[in-house]
Amino acid sequence: MDEIRGRVRNKSLHSKIVAAEEAAAVIRPGMNIGASGFTLAGYPKAVPLALAERIRREKFRINLWTGASVGKELDAALAEVNGIARRMPYQTSDGLRKAINSGKVEYADIHLSHMAQMAAAGFLGGKVDVAIVEACAITEDGHIVPTTSVGNSASYVQDADIVIVEINTTQPVELEGMHDIFLNQPAPNRLPIPIVKANDRIGTAYIPCGLDKITYIVPCNIPDAVRELAAIDENYRAMTAHLIEFLKFEIRAGRLPKNLLPLQSGVGSVANAVVAGLVDSDFEDLTVYTEVIQDGMFDLIDAGKLTFASGTSLTPSPAGIKRFYDNLAAYRQKILFRPQDISNSPEVIRRLGVIAMNTAIEFDIFGHVNSTHIAGSKIMNGIGGSGDFARNAYLTFFFTTSVAKGDKISSIVPMCSHVDHTEHDVDIFVTERGVADVRGLSPKERAKVIIDKCAHPAYQPLLRDYLERAEKSTGYAHTPHMLDEALSWHSRFLKNGRML
Amino acid sequence: MDEIRGRVRNKSLHSKIVAAEEAAAVIRPGMNIGASGFTLAGYPKAVPLALAERIRREKFRINLWTGASVGKELDAALAEVNGIARRMPYQTSDGLRKAINSGKVEYADIHLSHMAQMAAAGFLGGKVDVAIVEACAITEDGHIVPTTSVGNSASYVQDADIVIVEINTTQPVELEGMHDIFLNQPAPNRLPIPIVKANDRIGTAYIPCGLDKITYIVPCNIPDAVRELAAIDENYRAMTAHLIEFLKFEIRAGRLPKNLLPLQSGVGSVANAVVAGLVDSDFEDLTVYTEVIQDGMFDLIDAGKLTFASGTSLTPSPAGIKRFYDNLAAYRQKILFRPQDISNSPEVIRRLGVIAMNTAIEFDIFGHVNSTHIAGSKIMNGIGGSGDFARNAYLTFFFTTSVAKGDKISSIVPMCSHVDHTEHDVDIFVTERGVADVRGLSPKERAKVIIDKCAHPAYQPLLRDYLERAEKSTGYAHTPHMLDEALSWHSRFLKNGRML
Numbered sequence A, B: 001m002d003e004i005r006g007r008v009r010n011k012s013l014h015s016k017i018v019a020a021e022e023a024a025a026v027i028r029p030g031m032n033i034g035a036s037g038f039t040l041a042g043y044p045k046a047v048p049l050a051l052a053e054r055i056r057r058e059k060f061r062i063n064l065w066t067g068a069s070v071g072k073e074l075d076a077a078l079a080e081v082n083g084i085a086r087r088m089p090y091q092t093s094d095g096l097r098k099a100i101n102s103g104k105v106e107y108a109d110i111h112l113s114h115m116a117q118m119a120a121a122g123f124l125g126g127k128v129d130v131a132i133v134e135a136c137a138i139t140e141d142g143h144i145v146p147t148t149s150v151g152n153s154a155s156y157v158q159d160a161d162i163v164i165v166e167i168n169t170t171q172p173v174e175l176e177g178m179h180d181i182f183l184n185q186p187a188p189n190r191l192p193i194p195i196v197k198a199n200d201r202i203g204t205a206y207i208p209c210g211l212d213k214i215t216y217i218v219p220c221n222i223p224d225a226v227r228e229l230a231a232i233d234e235n236y237r238a239m240t241a242h243l244i245e246f247l248k249f250e251i252r253a254g255r256l257p258k259n260l261l262p263l264q265s266g267v268g269s270v271a272n273a274v275v276a277g278l279v280d281s282d283f284e285d286l287t288v289y290t291e292v293i294q295d296g297m298f299d300l301i302d303a304g305k306l307t308f309a310s311g312t313s314l315t316p317s318p319a320g321i322k323r324f325y326d327n328l329a330a331y332r333q334k335i336l337f338r339p340q341d342i343s344n345s346p347e348v349i350r351r352l353g354v355i356a357m358n359t360a361i362e363f364d365i366f367g368h369v370n371s372t373h374i375a376g377s378k379i380m381n382g383i384g385g386s387g388d389f390a391r392n393a394y395l396t397f398f399f400t401t402s403v404a405k406g407d408k409i410s411s412i413v414p415m416c417s418h419v420d421h422t423e424h425d426v427d428i429f430v431t432e433r434g435v436a437d438v439r440g441l442s443p444k445e446r447a448k449v450i451i452d453k454c455a456h457p458a459y460q461p462l463l464r465d466y467l468e469r470a471e472k473s474t475g476y477a478h479t480p481h482m483l484d485e486a487l488s489w490h491s492r493f494l495k496n497g498r499m500l
Helices: A002-007 A011-016 A020-024 A046-058 A075-080 A094-100 A115-120 A153-159 A234-252 A269-280 A295-302 A318-326 A346-352 A386-392 A443-454 A460-473 A488-496 B002-007 B011-016 B020-024 B046-058 B075-080 B094-100 B115-120 B153-159 B234-252 B269-280 B295-302 B318-326 B346-352 B386-392 B443-454 B460-474 B488-496
Strands: A032-035 A062-065 A084-088 A130-135 A162-168 A214-220 A263-265 A286-289 A306-311 A335-337 A355-359 A362-364 A395-399 A428-431 A434-437 B032-035 B062-065 B084-088 B130-135 B162-168 B214-220 B263-265 B286-289 B306-311 B335-337 B355-359 B362-364 B395-399 B428-431 B434-437
Touching (some): A011 A214, A020 A214, A046 A075, A046 A214, A075 A084, A075 A094, A084 A094, A115 A153, A130 A153, A234 A269, A263 A269, A269 A295, A286 A346, A295 A306, A295 A318, A346 A386, A346 B346, A386 B386, A428 A443, A434 A443, A443 A460, B020 B046, B020 B214, B032 B153, B046 B075, B046 B162, B046 B214, B062 B075, B075 B094, B084 B094, B234 B428, B263 B269, B286 B295, B295 B306, B346 B386, B428 B443, B434 B443
Parallel strands (some): A032 A130, A062 A084, A130 A162, A263 A286, A306 A335, A355 A395, B032 B062, B032 B130, B062 B084, B286 B306, B306 B335, B355 B395
Antiparallel strands (some): A428 A434, B428 B434
């Protein structure tokens, strides 16, 4: 308790320190709860667990709004007691995914940069009622110092009538100073976001709140539920090698500066492997303007190749979080966390000329990308920030292995079973087989390059056959498709467990 | 000739005035030609016609890059002689469309805000070789005063080695002062675009060029080939009425300011009808931040309801262009033309909080939009600027009539045959039947609202039947689809000429 009191720097707030159960009791059925958290980082834990217990007894539901995905103490715990009626804007929880794909939870899968604006405008079914935010400290003036993510916390705190702050004593107070909180005016009074370099500071080191606005303060000692990343296998290594070769070619051709442009990489193992792979390259003075800071970026910083990384959250492995905490004094000079409508801002991404690297579930021969659905119907996670970056980047890459589940699934298909990024949005496709650069190409040209460079040999003849017959049957139309057959690969997979 | 000399204000340039044939002779096979023009406005005419004549004799092909669509003297004339190898980023020409849909022209359908950046970066197959720009005058310092559109002209002039200026004497010199040309630095040195209101001027009244950079000056006296808009029928009136009722509801609910936010409306009859319909509403102090200024906006200005309109081109009817020229002194106070990467800038659109209103070919029950293709394969026009606005707007509307070709085609289908705007991008769908507000809804909820509010009664039972069976067969998955049936409506239309 002394440690909590030390972190709540204004003594007048000490009377607001309560147990999680007391804070959770303020939540009423049907409320919109705006929580901190972006990936398995910086999300509240104690109050959600207490809320789940209360819901188990009292049987009611709330709407859960977050930054992005959150850990098991929030999504899984509330889904398990059927406590979530509506969820936005992103999730990666096994339990919640099952509930969404069986009609038990309504899920709106929203571009991460849009969420705060839409919530504040009252577009999502009322405004946020309760903000629950993890913090490492509360300042003398009652402002909130976040932990390992910022997400939408600043916006939710601003909009909510009730603010609950979880002081997490497993998060070091030395995180203070690693955040840059900028809240724009609402339209039509918005001003330019004055970031012109990844390391520009434009806001405050805390979430503006104030002594009066804090309703409850809750102690918490549960660490972020960080997860292991998949091992970097030979497919990941091949994709990274292709990427690096391609970037070098672009530099030689005068189309990219020698130290590249600010890098973004999506969440997950492929993206992390690609970033880690840059360690062995001879690129220098790199910068990162992204959502999530993963283990690979620590490698780049340690190798002296990455001068600065801007994101909205830390998404390390268990070993990575230890490494981060152990070397906080060094990393805090090189890493900054921003609100997700700034980290993912179309304005800033386009201005800086970000190189966007994200992972696809599948893409089709004409260049559309599916990031969210398995065989059209079942959602996996959601679009996350991939659309914010892909649409506005200087160069947009999508990565995937050419086949999945052995070779039962081809990740390159005649037509995507769900489209999240259109043919207009993507420049370069990368699989372990190679790189398809489709900039300025027509759909039929794209198809030939994507099949030749990216598809698996087991599927190349089938894809070529589809394309040729579609060309002939449509008289060489702009995007030749045979609609009776376009989705038959997915149908076959659903029936027989394999696309072949 | 005297009039031309008067418009070319520096006498040292008079020796560069040549006939169109002489200027066209500088173009070599395979060159990238960057032309002015955005819709049937401000595109070069004399040099393209001379080039088409030369190609008819000499049989070669060039790559044509423009602002957006252009008139018949450019696209149709060159397509007729098979003179276009590759076309970007948008077109609306009957002849060219046929060539694209029969494999004779490679067409890359690119977001209009992306084109200048991609061309300048050398991403589209080399840089622009020759810029051909229509002007109403050339200043004493050799800078170019555009006519009825800006498009990508400033960027093409900056990038090209050879610059041909067509002085069009049918375009009044009084257009001077109606343009605001801002060219940002390339990444990573880009700065914020300092527009915070639709009428902010941030650049020069001319396209920077200089005396030395102009290669040839060609006289032209062919007017813009403006086109009649479709008459405003009862369907258009119904959509407008729905829109206005919806906007008023949003104002009453406190979600929009009383004078709305800056309006964007796509090119074409539906959009024009919607804007014209605002004349009879009681909205005041409206502003417009859009691509094209159409007849409807003159009505709004004349009614004293529109205080300012920012665009990149004028796209009037024959009567509209006469009205514009006749009242130029008044309209020039209220209208400004910007480069299309500024008119369509994600940064500015998001900052201002634009209300985006665009037309769909079809949309599906889950909220995806097809703006470009007929039954999956044949392209109609292209995405144009609809993606720039839809993705970044404060509120994104798509309009279409619920059925087409009598009732042979339902514009609301189980699954779009091509996706240009995803479920993540659209807030509100409008047909003559009603308004479907899908903000914050899950796909299954969206489907119910879209079918109920927007679909035609002849198709509603079929859509409900598809949804119910898909829900059951997928166990109420997030986006329930039956892949064997999802595109069957389009297949049936291709085989039998009707979806039913």
